[in-house]
Amino acid sequence: xxxxxxxxxxxxxxxxxxxxxxxxxxxxxxxxxxxxxxxxxxxxxxxxxxxxxxxxxxxxxxxxxxxxxxxxxxxxxxxxxxxxxxxxxxxxxxxxxxxxxxxxxxxxxxxxxxxxxxxxxxxxxxxxxxxxxxxxxxxxxxxxxxxxxxxxxxxxxxxxxxxxxxxxxxxxxxxxxxxxxxxxxxxxxxxxxxxxxxxxxxxxxxxxxxxxxxxxxxxxxxxxxxxxxxxxxxxxxxxxxxxxxxxxxxxxxxxxxxxxxxxxxxxxxxxxxxxxxxxxxxxxxxxxxxxxxxxxxxxxxxxxxxxxxxxxxxxxxxxxxxxxxxxxxxxxxxxxxxxxxxxxxxxxxxxxxxxxxxxxxxxxxxxxxxxxxxxxxxxxxxxxxxxxxxxxxxxxxxxxxxxxxxxxxxxxxxxxxxxxxxxxxxxxxxxxxxxxxxxxxxxxxxxxxxxxxxxxxxxxxxxxxxxxxxxxxxxxxxxxxxxxxxxxxxxxxxxxxxxxxxxxxxxxxxxxxxxxxxxxxxxxxxxxxxxxxxxxxxxxxxxxxxxx
Numbered sequence: 001x002x003x004x005x006x007x008x009x010x011x012x013x014x015x016x017x018x019x020x021x022x023x024x025x026x027x028x029x030x031x032x033x034x035x036x037x038x039x040x041x042x043x044x045x046x047x048x049x050x051x052x053x054x055x056x057x058x059x060x061x062x063x064x065x066x067x068x069x070x071x072x073x074x075x076x077x078x079x080x081x082x083x084x085x086x087x088x089x090x091x092x093x094x095x096x097x098x099x100x101x102x103x104x105x106x107x108x109x110x111x112x113x114x115x116x117x118x119x120x121x122x123x124x125x126x127x128x129x130x131x132x133x134x135x136x137x138x139x140x141x142x143x144x145x146x147x148x149x150x151x152x153x154x155x156x157x158x159x160x161x162x163x164x165x166x167x168x169x170x171x172x173x174x175x176x177x178x179x180x181x182x183x184x185x186x187x188x189x190x191x192x193x194x195x196x197x198x199x200x201x202x203x204x205x206x207x208x209x210x211x212x213x214x215x216x217x218x219x220x221x222x223x224x225x226x227x228x229x230x231x232x233x234x235x236x237x238x239x240x241x242x243x244x245x246x247x248x249x250x251x252x253x254x255x256x257x258x259x260x261x262x263x264x265x266x267x268x269x270x271x272x273x274x275x276x277x278x279x280x281x282x283x284x285x286x287x288x289x290x291x292x293x294x295x296x297x298x299x300x301x302x303x304x305x306x307x308x309x310x311x312x313x314x315x316x317x318x319x320x321x322x323x324x325x326x327x328x329x330x331x332x333x334x335x336x337x338x339x340x341x342x343x344x345x346x347x348x349x350x351x352x353x354x355x356x357x358x359x360x361x362x363x364x365x366x367x368x369x370x371x372x373x374x375x376x377x378x379x380x381x382x383x384x385x386x387x388x389x390x391x392x393x394x395x396x397x398x399x400x401x402x403x404x405x406x407x408x409x410x411x412x413x414x415x416x417x418x419x420x421x422x423x424x425x426x427x428x429x430x431x432x433x434x435x436x437x438x439x440x441x442x443x444x445x446x447x448x449x450x451x452x453x454x455x456x457x458x459x460x461x462x463x464x465x466x467x468x469x470x471x472x473x474x475x476x477x478x479x480x481x482x483x484x485x486x487x488x489x490x491x492x493x494x495x496x497x498x499x500x501x502x503x504x505x506x507x508x509x510x511x512x513x514x515x516x517x518x519x520x521x522x523x524x525x526x527x528x529x530x531x532x533x534x535x536x537x538x539x540x541x542x543x544x545x546x547x548x
Contacts, residue, residue, distance in 0.1 A: 005387040005388045005389040008148070009147075012140065013188060016188070019095040020083045020087070021083075024084070026084065026088075029088065034194070034195055038088060039088075039216075042084060045080060045081065048077075049076070049077035052069070052074055053078060053216075056218070057219050057271065057279055058279050061122065061124050064117065064122050064123040067111060070108050071107045071122070072104045074123060074124070075100050075101055075125050078125040079097040081215060082216035083097075085216030088214065089194050091172050091173050091210040091216075092170055092171070092173060092211075093138075093188065094130065096137065096168075096169060099169075100168060100169030103168070108123070118165045120283040120286060123165060123167060126167070126219050126221065127212070127217035127220040128158065128170070128171045128221050129220070130173065130174050130207070131223055131255060132155045132157060133153065134151060134158055134168060135153055140187060141256075143177075144387035146254075146383065155251065155252045156253075157251075157284070160249065160287040160292065163287055164283045164286070172205075172206075172207025172210075173191045174203070175206065178225075178228065179204070179256060179372065180203055180395055181231045181448070182394055182455065183200070183203040183210075183232075184392050193235060193236065194210055195213070195236070198455070199455075201452075202231040202232030203231065204228040205220070205224070205232045205270065206232050208220035208270050209222075209231075209232025209270060215272075219279070220269065221267060222269070224265065225264070225468055227461055227463075227464025227465060228265075229270060230447045230464050230474060230476050232270065233476040234478070234520075235516055236452070237547050237548075238478060239270070239272065239277055239477065239478065239539070240270040241269060241528065241531075242268055242473065244525045244526045244528070245266050246526070247299065248281070248296070249267070249284070250266065250267050256379060257375065260371070260375075262374075268281075274535050278532060281528060285301045306529045306533045309533040309534055309537075318351045319436060319439060320353055320354070320441055320442055320443065321432070321444065322343055322355060322356055322443070322445075323355065325358075326362075327358055327496070328362055328500065329449045329460045330500060330504065331446045331448075331463075332449060332451065332487070332506075332512070333482075333509070334451045334481075334482035334512060334515065335450065335517055337517070341479055341480055342519050342538060342542070359425055360421065364465075364466040365461075365462040367469065368465045371414060371418075373403045374403075374406040374410070375405055376403050394456065394458070422471070425470055426524075441523075441530070442521050442527075444520075444522075445519065445522055447476060448461075449463065451481075451512055451517045454512075459502060459503055460499060463520075464520075467520070470525075472522050472524060473522070473525065473527045475531050475535035477535050479517050479542060482514060482515040482517060484510050487509055487512075489509055521535045
């Protein structure tokens with residue numbers, strides 16, 4: 001007898017539960033809205049394990065490389081904390097501590113014999129969004145119909161991380177289809193924000209955001225086609241980077257709408273500091289990913305590009321553009337204050353801040369939404385309908401099956417429109433530089449119009465998705481937290497349009513008190529070194545160079 005989709009989902013949940021050792025299970029889960037501090041108080045972690053999981057990845061790999069720490073101890077600490085994370089916020093789709101500890105033992109044995117690490121990530125546990133394939137494990141990606149299919153090979157990035165010495169122990173939750181910035185599916189349900197269970201953890205890399213946010217992971221791997229690295233980073237007070245297409249290897253990763261080449265999904269890290277983002281990027285690039293994935297640009301890490309920013313910091317400062325509204329939706333008061341905070345601290349430290357006028361962002365938003373739905377949702381509905389499961393409500397506004405399928409000439413026309421728009425945006429950038437008589441180093445902007453949002457209320461993707469259309473590099477910098485005493489709702493605000501009215505109606509100073517606020521630092525295409533260096537300096541000036 002064929003199992004129903006409910007039975008298949010229940011079986012998967014049972015298998016995840018069984019993967020957590022009994023001694024790691026919490027007997028009484030907290031009832032408070034915030035579970036952020038619970039791992040420290042749970043009694044499950046030893047003092048050494050708490051110290052390990054509160055460290056930076058950069059410090060851990062340095063100690064592992066000197067033999068001051070063993071990978072087994074580091075891996076065990078993160079496995080236990082990841083088990084706690086899942087019980088608290090429901091953020092796991094695959095958990096395999098036994099395999100992780102076996103891999104860690106092998107790395108320790110190598111170090112014992114050779115007296116050196118296997119690579120720059122030797123012994124470091126890294127969590128993976130469920131898109132990344134690991135041989136022998138499932139990749140359900142939030143689709144019930146994908147359950148029961150076991151991978152026969154690793155994704156290229158998985159293999160290169162393993163080659164660099166990373167240990168794998170968990171794959172994290174995603175929304176059905178990946179195409180929304182909240183994380184809910186019919187297999188495991190909703191993933192919650194550790195800082196407040198009433199808030200979204202973001203999406204589609206929401207499991208990573210929640211897992212890294214509560215320090216069940218030190219570096220997590222996410223993907224981004226419309227904000228899916230940046231939104232979870234912002235909502236969990238973390239750093240994250242959306243690299244330009246071609247910088248990191250995407251080969252053999254699972255995806256919805258595979259073959260869609262107009263706007264590429266990209267892969268990148270989420271972490272607690274800019275230095276840990278750099279560690280991930282440099283480690284992957286040291287493995288020469290362009291020799292494995294034909295879409296990767298053969299571009300090693302360029303230290304001289306970072307040095308160019310450091311030189312500017314020492315000799316007159318940076319020149320940065322800034323905008324707080326894209327003309328479509330005005331951000332909520334906490335986000336506006338967060339942007340003002342960044343601008344103020346930069347000016348105070350001698351940097352030049354100039355207004356940036358968003359160029360045709362309404363056009364760009366319409367264009368990219370049309371790209372997402374160009375196949376009339378055939379691809380995602382096929383995978384949803386294959387099991388009989390329902391579509392999650394969150395996807396209905398974004399992907400409309402009544403939209404006419406684009407034919408090949410339509411696709412060609414959209415690609416030309418995208419290219420023209422990208423060139424026009426570069427023209428605007430260059431014109432401003434000519435007016436200023438100097439280089440514009442980056443642009444500071446919102447990531448979403450809201451701080452970490454209440455469930456089922458995420459409505460506007462434009463601040464993030466326009467950057468995907470442009471294929472610019474973007475780095476998330478955590479800034480502050482919403483404060484009900486300061487971030488008062490403007491009752492006299494006149495909305496720009498119906499969507500703006502809907503988004504701004506959602507704001508409630510009481511409900512959002514304490515919600516994380518972040519900005520994105522936007523650089524030109526393939527400017528990862530420079531943009532990350534700028535983001536790192538902004539984090540330092542804010543006092544957020546390492547997030548708690």
